[in-house]
Amino acid sequence: MAFLKLFTTLFSLSLLLLVSPSLSLSSPSSSIHDLLRSKGLPAGLLPEEVKSYTFSEDGCLKVFLDAPCMTKYETRVFFERVVTANLTYGSLIGVEGLQQEELFVWLPVKDIIVNDPSSGLILFDIGLAYKQLSLSLFEDPPHCKPQGGLRNHVRKEKGFEALR
Template sequence: MVENPKSHLGFSSFLLFFFAIASLSLCKPALSVPERGPDPSPPTVYEILAQYGLPSGLLPDSVTGYTLSDDGRFVVELAKPCYVQFDYLVYYEKKITGELGYGYIKDLEGIQVQRFFFWLNVNEIKTDLPPSDSIYFQVGIINKKLRADQFKTVHSCRKGVSGSCQNSWKRFVEVWGFTDFVLC
């Protein structure tokens, strides 16, 4: 019986292929898994604002913590209520809430702006998309466009309204019983 030399060649090729694959898998360097350091710290509230296309200076420097839900609802806690001077004097309550979306904050509570002698609630803040040099504040039915550059840096809190205006109106408030309004 004469053997076909091609059959040995096929079997030899198979064995050669098998041993080549086996040797590659044995010689293959082990994949190294990088050591996992401590969990990275969560982003600051100022970084979150920037991620949503809003300037980080919308909030004062006294933020002690925040929560942000998947649906955009947020709560920001400040060390204490405070004031920041922009084009207008702004009052921040200790707790600020609202809904955050890309380029806007709506259903906002805890931020007031002084207009003339009255403090009015800021209900919504919006930016242009793509961002421009303006930012928009809704106070009741009034929309106010301001320069966005004044909100690019985080400002320090003030304890209260300062200056002679506060003292001059203190007696007016007491006499007329306007205790529901903060005047200055």
């Protein structure tokens, strides 16, 4: 009986810690993906290699990686060592530390918004334009390669056809 009471108390406290917006959270990489899901965003917006993050009561999210890295969704994406944004339900606003390649030009991603999850679309504000992509591209956290590593990896694995 005492064990059940202790378990119930610990479970309640852990739920309180997860739900309370007034706490600053720091967590291993898998938890950032859970946080994104709980805020109506796909887990794959951030790479698997996230080392830790902080999330404060005012919505300020800071994500820390071991080193800058690149991955690919529809186009190549570059993550700086620290990525920051204001996280609210369905959006990352004022993103810093994230760039997307468009027609051989690197553009900063400013905002990421899921207005209607049932539409299956996610909106990226890349400064000069808005780009809508399928949410399915971001279901799973991608692996992120050190800067320049993605291009070399693609050539070795698939040849020059993969670069088209």
